[in-house]
Amino acid sequence: MKRIPSGVRIAAALAVVAASAALLTACDTFSTTTVAEQDFVNELAIPPLADSTVEDGVRTFQLTAQEGTTDFPGIGDAETWGFNGSFLGPTLRAERGEQVAFEIDNQLPEATSVHWHGMHLPAVMDGGPHQMIEQGETWRPTWTIDQPASTLWYHPHPHGETEKHVYLGLAGMFILDDDASLAADLPSEYGVDDLPLIVQDKEFDGAGQLVLNDDGSEPGTLGDTVMVNGTVGAYQDVTTERVRLRLLNGSTARTYTFEMPDRPMTMIASDGGFLDAPVEMDQMRLAPGERAEVVVEFEPGETVRLRSSKTDLGGIVVPATSGGNDEFDVLEFRAADTLTPSPEPTWPQAQDAVADELHEDEASVTRDFVLNTREINGEQMDMNRIDEIVHVGDTEVWEVRSTQPIPHSFHIHDVQFRVLSIDGQAPPPELAGPKDTIYLNPNLTYRLLVRFEDYADPTMPYMYHCHMLLHEDEGMMGQFVVIEPGDEDKVRAPEHSEHVDDSDDAVIGGHSGH
Ligand code: C2O
Ligand code: CU
Ligand code: CU
Numbered sequence: 159m160k161r162i163p164s165g166v167r168i169a170a171a172l173a174v175v176a177a178s179a180a181l182l183t184a185c186d187t188f189s190t191t192t193v194a195e196q197d198f199v200n201e202l203a204i205p206p207l208a209d210s211t212v213e214d215g216v217r218t219f220q221l222t223a224q225e226g227t228t229d230f231p232g233i234g235d236a237e238t239w240g241f242n243g244s245f246l247g248p249t250l251r252a253e254r255g256e257q258v259a260f261e262i263d264n265q266l267p268e269a270t271s272v273h274w275h276g277m278h279l280p281a282v283m284d285g286g287p288h289q290m291i292e293q294g295e296t297w298r299p300t301w302t303i304d305q306p307a308s309t310l311w312y313h314p315h316p317h318g319e320t321e322k323h324v325y326l327g328l329a330g331m332f333i334l335d336d337d338a339s340l341a342a343d344l345p346s347e348y349g350v351d352d353l354p355l356i357v358q359d360k361e362f363d364g365a366g367q368l369v370l371n372d373d374g375s376e377p378g379t380l381g382d383t384v385m386v387n388g389t390v391g392a393y394q395d396v397t398t399e400r401v402r403l404r405l406l407n408g409s410t411a412r413t414y415t416f417e418m419p420d421r422p423m424t425m426i427a428s429d430g431g432f433l434d435a436p437v438e439m440d441q442m443r444l445a446p447g448e449r450a451e452v453v454v455e456f457e458p459g460e461t462v463r464l465r466s467s468k469t470d471l472g473g474i475v476v477p478a479t480s481g482g483n484d485e486f487d488v489l490e491f492r493a494a495d496t497l498t499p500s501p502e503p504t505w506p507q508a509q510d511a512v513a514d515e516l517h518e519d520e521a522s523v524t525r526d527f528v529l530n531t532r533e534i535n536g537e538q539m540d541m542n543r544i545d546e547i548v549h550v551g552d553t554e555v556w557e558v559r560s561t562q563p564i565p566h567s568f569h570i571h572d573v574q575f576r577v578l579s580i581d582g583q584a585p586p587p588e589l590a591g592p593k594d595t596i597y598l599n600p601n602l603t604y605r606l607l608v609r610f611e612d613y614a615d616p617t618m619p620y621m622y623h624c625h626m627l628l629h630e631d632e633g634m635m636g637q638f639v640v641i642e643p644g645d646e647d648k649v650r651a652p653e654h655s656e657h658v659d660d661s662d663d664a665v666i667g668g669h670s671g672h
Contacts, residue, residue, distance in 0.1 A: 191484045193359070194382045196391040198463070198490035200231050203387045204349040205330060205356070208248035216257045216300065219250055221272065223291075223314070223328060224265040230390050233383070234366030239266060239326040245388045247330030249354055250312065252303050254336035259300035264291040269316060270323055272297070274332060275447065276310035276429055276574070276594045278611070281618035281640070284571055287317035287541060288618060288652050305574065306431035306592070307339030307506070309404045309449045311356075317541060317635075321378065321410050321627035325370055327388070329356060329408045338506030344426065345402040345453065345500055353394065353401060355464075356408040357444075357488060359384050370410075377565045378411030378628035380481045384466075386489050393490040396456050400500035401491075402426075403452050403464075407444040410627040412481050413565060413597060414466040416488070417441045418454055424503070427451035430574030430592030432506050437587040443469060445567040445597035447625035450588070453503055456493040463487040472599025475563045516576050516607045520553040529560040529568070529598065529624060529634065538633030539623070542651045546622075546638035550614040556606045560598040566629065569595040570608065571620035572640070578605040595625050616641045616648035 210219045226244025227235045241247025252258050262272050269292045273285035282289065283299040291297040310332040314323035331354045345351035359381035363369045370379045386392045403423075407414055416423070422438035429449050442450055456462070464487070471482045525546060528535055537545070548554065555578065560566045574592035577585040581602040589596065596604060616639055623635035639649055 191486060192380060192382050192481065193384060193484050193486040196384070196487060197232075198391050198393045198487070200389050200391050200393070202353075202392040202394040202489065203389045205246055205249045205354055205387055207348060208242070208250050216259050217252055218259040218261065220261045220263075221247065222263040222265055223270055223272070225267065228327070228388065230362075230366070230385070230388075232390060233362055236362065236366050236368050237326075238368065239323065239328050241328060241330055245327040246356060247312070247328070249330060249348070250332040252332075252334060253340075254303050254305065254307065254334060257300065257302045260298065262291060262297045262299075264293055264295055264297075266293060268319075269293055270314045270319075270328070271316050272312055273315035273571075274310065274312050275569075276308065276449075277301075277332070278305045278572055278574070280613040281572070281615050281620050284620055285312075286315045286571065286619075286621045290316060303334060305334065307336040308334050308427065308429070308431040308592070309354075309406065309451055310334060311406055311408070311449070313408075315621070317539070318631045321631050322370060324408070324627055325360070325379070325410050326368060329358075331356065331404065331406060333404070339432070342506045343501040343504040345398060345400050351398040351401045351500065352404070354387065354404050354406070355489065356387050356406045357384065357414060358408045359412045376480055377626035380412050380484075384486060384488055393492055396491050396493040396497070398456075398498045398500050400453050400455050400503065403454065404449065405442075405444060405452065406449045407446050409446050411446060411565075413443060413445045413469050413471060414488075415441050415443045415469040417465050417467055419462055419465070421455060423452035423454050425450055425452045425588055426503075426505060428588065428591035429594045433587065433591040435587075436503075436505055439588060441467065442588060443597065445565070445595065445625065446627065447567060447569055447595040448593075448597070456491065456497060458493055458497050459495045460493045462491050462493075464489040464491070471565050472597075473563055473601060474565060480565050516553060516609050518555070518578060518607055520609075521555045521607060522552055523548075523554040525554060525556050527556060527558045527568070527622070527636075529558070529566050530562045532629060532632045532634045534622075534624075534634060534636050537636070539635035539637075541637075543637065544619055544639055544649055544651050545636035547646065547649055548610045548638055548640045549643045550610055550612060550640050553607065553609045556608055558596075558598065558604045558606060559602065560600050563600045565626060566598045566600075566634070567595055567625040568598055568604070568622070569625040570606075570622045572613070573608050573610065575606040575608040578607050580604055610640045614640050614642045614645070616645050617650045618652055
């Protein structure tokens, strides 16, 4: 991997920013979008639900990470990567309480990993950079689903290569159900009125191949082609009055602001499950890695588009260079002349939610995380350094702040957190539900309430990092272990398969909060 000292890269980025600022003032008619106009002529692909076999109460899925060729209509055949296919992966689905197991074959030309974004699970099953699957090998993680119904996702996490692996197509949805979600009156027919929508932007070269252009733009490659589930210019036929959209920003760098014309989107769930109460939204900002479930209503016979409008990136030097001024259509809905009535939506009642609730007065530890120049708290990711040591059972407050006018987002593995406040203010309702990833407006302090319930393991860390994948690859990541109190002396960074000299003693940089 190309290593550019972060200082140099940032300086270059700021120069680009300054140059485009000059351009913007010089030229009023400068197009504010870098995104191409689309014709919406291709039926939306719906990722298939993954097959699974159940034996002795264990639900087993098979995934193969593989190379392939994908025909993007109007663009041509591109070399891509996918799970069980050439691009993206099947939708995984399981219920709370079920034990799941996976056989993951790596048929790629290089090592990869598969991380379960948003999942509460043991660190050795997490699929981060310490669980590499070498070329030709098979990884078999297993755990019990122990969290509320939600829309999660899975993607590779090889250190320094995550952007490329995700960008080439390795990503899929992981839907969790529970008793409350199954009992709720919500649109729930997969692919019909319950739609997985993996939104990604891509850049193609003249030969129709995917390119990651390393041009110093921040926070990474912003593609001029937007696709949903791998379909460019996608339309979806609507046959019911209400449709539930499971929106996943599966982009590597682009933040979207979704909206529908003339109607609110009723947001029912954030990253980690249902909101306490649904909230009507005119617009919804989603940064890479974030999800939202919304319900929208349609009139018979209408054609409407899901759009992404200008995005308030919050105090970014020149929003245009980070995609903030881009406006484009994402997906066209074509409602049939007669729509099947949808039941009046009901939302899951709170019993499950109460058990999963977090209480600020239980927080015993506060930790600070400052994001700047590809570093968190002044350090770049080191596979051999444990940055934070957490005691199992503890509730903590993580205070996170980006001190740089560049888009960053913050993701924590293993947990769903609650946003206590943003610069002292209560979070808006869409950020008040369970979250695992959050966009950081520069220079605001995000106080996150997190509980580390179980799975103590002093020798296998979880990650926290910026989910702008270029930033993550360039070192904006740290490692935390969850341990039994008193096990401090057992904390070690794991020996990972390659590139580690045995004489290199693991460094423990951990502080236990304050
Ligand atoms: Cu979506 Cu650490 O990842
Ligand atoms: Cu994750
Ligand atoms: Cu970042």
